[in-house]
Amino acid sequence: MKTRFILRKAINALMLGLTGLCALVTVSVLFFILGYLLWNGGRALDWNFFTKLPSPPGETGGGMANAIAGSAKLILISVLVGLPVGFMAGVYVAEFSGKTMAFFVRYTTDLLNGVPSIVIGIFVYAIAVLPVKHFSVLAGGLALSLILIPVVVRTTEEFLRSVPGPLREGALALGARHWQAVATVIVPAAARGILTGAILGAARVAGETAPLLFTSFNNRYWSPGLGEPSASLPVMIFTYAIAPYDDWHRQAWAAGLVLLGLVLAANIATRWILSKGLSAQR
C-alpha cells in the first residue's frame, strides 16, 4: 500500500511538473518570437523604412511606406464595410429574429468563418476583380471584410446577450419600444465588448496575406483612391522573405516587427478597454 502511494505521489509530481513544462515551452515560444523580431526587425527599422518607396532589387535605401499606408487603408475599408454589416446582423440575431432565422444566420456566419482565407480570395477575385478587370484596394478590403464579419457578428451577439435582464426590463418598463431599448440601453451596455471584438477582428485581418494575393495584388507606388492595386505589409513580407536579397530580408523583419507591434498593441488595448468596463460596472 505504501509503495503504491509513493508511486502515485511520484506520478503526481511528474505529471504536474510536465504540465508546467508545457506551459513554459508555450510561453517561451512567444517570447522567442517577440525577441527575435525585436532583435532582427529593430535593427532593420530606420527612417527609410517608414518613408521611402521600395527600390529595385539590389539597391538599398528602399522602404515600405506605401505598404504601411496600403495596409492602413485595407484595414479601414474592411472595418467600414464589415463592422456595420456584422454589427447589424449580430443585433438581428440577438434581438429581433425568430428562432429559425437566427439559426440560419448563425449557421451561415459560422460557415463563412470557416472558409479558408485563400478561398475568400478566389471568391472576391471572381466577383470584384475579373468583372472590372483590375486589381484594387477595394477588392482587397472587401475580402478582408468577409473575414471580419463573422467575428463581429459573434462578438456582438455574445455581448448583447450578456447584458443583464434587469437592464433590459428596466428600459422596457420605462416605456421604450423594443428598438429604442436596443439602441439606447442594450447596445451601449454591450458597446465595450463589441468594440473589442471589432479591434481584435481588425488586428486579425491586418495580418491576412492570402486573400490579398489575388485582390489588392501589390504595387510599387502609392495607391491613391480605391481602384488601384496596393502594397500591403503582409504581402511585402511574403515577397521579400522568399527572395534571395539580403536587404529585402532585412526589410521583411522590420515589416514583421511593425505588423506584430500593431497586432499586439490592439490586443493589449482591448484588454485594457474590457477591464475598465468591468470595473466601471462594479
Next chain:
Amino acid sequence: MAAAATSRVQLFRRRLQAGDEAAHLLTLLFGVSILLITVLLVWELWVNSALPRQKFGLGFLFGRVWDPVAEQFGALPFIYGTVVTSAVALLIAVPFGLGAAIFLAELAPARISSALTFVVELLAAVPSVIFGLLGVFILVPFLRTTVQPALQSTLGYLPIFRGPVLGVGLLAAGVVLAIMIVPFIVSISREALLAVPAEQREAALALGATRWEATRQVVVPYARLGIFGSVLLALARALGETMAVTMVIGNDPRISASLLAPGYSIAAVIANEFTEASSEMHVQALIELGLVLFLLTILLNGVARLLILGMGRQGGRP
C-alpha cells in the same frame, strides 16, 4: 369620446409596431446579406469548377497526378499534404496545449495563470506570414542541421523518417502549424477546465486522489466537450493555413511516406498557382481544390457540432 381614444391607441400601437418593424427589417436585411454572400460564395465555387468536375468527376479526389501541361489534375497529393501536416500539428500541439492548459487551470496561482494566458493568447494573434518568416529563417535551418539528422540517425529505420534531409517538408510545415494552433487549444481548454465545478474536484480529492489523479480522472473528462471543441477549432485553422505552410512545405505535389519529404497542401498550391494558371481547366481545377478544402472544413465543423451535441446529452457540461 371613447371611440376617438381607442383609435388613438390603435394608431399608437401601429406606430409602435412600425418602429419595431422597421428595426426588425433593417437588421434582417443585414442578416440576410450574410446568408446571400455565403450562398453566392458556394455557388461561385461550384459553377467555376464545372470543367474539371465534368472531366474527372469524383476521380479528382483520388487522382495522384497534377500535370498542367497534360491537363491531368488530381487532388490527392494536396489532400494528403493538408491532412498529414494538420495531423502532425495536432500530434505536437494537443499534448503541449492540453498540458499547458491543465497547468494554467489547476496549478498556477490565479494571477500567474491569467498573465500567462494573456501571453499565450497574444501568440494566437500573431499573423501567419510572420510564422512563415520565422519558419524560413529559423525553423527550417534548425530542422535541417539538427533535428532531422538526429531523427534519421536514431529512428531512420522508420519509413516516416527516411529520405534526404532538406529542412523544408511535411515535418517543417507540421511544426509551424503546431506552434500556430497551440494557443487555441490552451486558451479554450483552460476555460473549459476552469468551468468544471469546484465540487467535482473537491469530491475527487476528498476520496483520496492526488491532484493529478483528480485532474486526469475527473476534471478533464468533465471538460472534454470544451477540450475537444478546442482541438477541432485548432484543426480547422490548420487546414486552411496558407502562407506559413507554403513557405516551408517544399511545394512538391507528391505523396510520400516520409515526413522529411516535401509535400504540398491545398491552400499552398492555390496561392502559388492561381494567378498564373495557364489554362481555363487549370484555374477551375484550382477552384475545385478550394471547394474541396471548404467542404472539408464544413464537414469538420459539422462533426464537431454533432459530437458536442451528443456529448452534451450524455452528461458532462450541458
Next chain:
Amino acid sequence: MKTLVPLLLPLMFLLSCGGKPPGEGKAPAEGKLINGAGATFPYPVYSKWFDEYHKLHPNVRINYQSIGSGGGIRQLQAGTVDFGASDSPMNDEQIAKSATPPLHFPTVIGAVVPVYNLPGVTGDLRFTPEALAGIYLGTVKKWNDRQIASANAGVKLPATGIIVIHRSDGSGTTFVWTDYLAKVSQSWAAKVGSGTSVNWPVGLGAKGNEGVAGLVKQTPGSIGYVELVYAVQNQIPFAAVRNQAGEFVKAGLDSVTAAAASAVMPDDFRVSITNPPGKGAYPISSFTWLIIPSAIPDPEKRSALTGFLQWMLTDGQPVAKTLGYAPLPPAVVSMELKAISQIR
C-alpha cells in the same frame, strides 16, 4: 459615440487621398497607374527601367509585379493588367484566346544558369546536357555520379544526394530550361516536355526566380536553375554547360549575345534560341518579351507604353548591360522600333 465622430474625419481623409504624404501627390499631371505583371527573369532590369523612366517622366507610373511568366500571360488574357511579360512567348493557342491580339517585344537577352550549393567545392562545375537532364529526371541522384564527374575531372564531388529545386509557379524561366532539356534529351521530351508549368519528376518547388535562388542559397547539396542576374547578384556559384559545338561555356554577356546571333528573328518576334549552333554560344539563353496588347483604348496609357518602349530600345539597353543582361542585337532593335507603330 461622440468620440467616434472626430476620429472618423481623419480616417475619411486618409481613405480619400490614399495615405500619400503631402508632398508627393501634388505632381500636376499625375498619370494613370499602368499595371504589368509577369516574368521574374527580367525583374531586376524591369524594375530599374520603370524606376528610371518614372524619374524622367514623373507622371508615368508603371507598376510591375513579378509573379511568373505564366501569371503575366494569364492576367493579360483576363485583362486585369495592362501588359504582361514573359520569357516564354505566348503560343498560338494562347494568342487565339486573347481578346486583343498581343504583340511581343523582346527587351533583353538573358540566360538560365544551373546554380548549385556545394560547400567545399571550389571552382566552377561543368555539366553536360545529359547530366542536367538526368539530374532533373531523377536518374542522376548523387553528386559524384559518373555523368557529372566525367565532366569535372579534378574536382572532388561528395557522395551526397542531389536536392533538385525547380519553380512552383508558372514560369518562363522554366519554359526556357525545359525547352532546352527537351531539345537535348529525348527521354525528357517524352516524359516531361516543355512548358511554363510541367509535371516535375523530382524536386522541391520555390516561387519565382527569387524563391529558387533563395532556397538554393540556403540548402547545401542543392541544384536549381535561375536567371543569370539572380546568380550574380546573390553570389551563388553557377556552372558551365556544354553547347552544341562541344565547348563548356559559362553564361555571360558575350556567350549570350553569341547565342542570339544565330537566331533568325521572325516578324512576330517569337523565337527560341536554346541549344544554338555556333561557337562560344551559351546553350540556355533566351529573349524575354514584354507582351503588349495591339489595341490600347486609353490614349494616356497607350502613349505612356509606346514612349516607354522607345526609351527602352534606345536608352534602356545600356542600363540592361550594367545589370548583366545582354542587350538586343541592333537589327532586332530597328525591327522593334518599327513594330511599335502597330500599337493602336
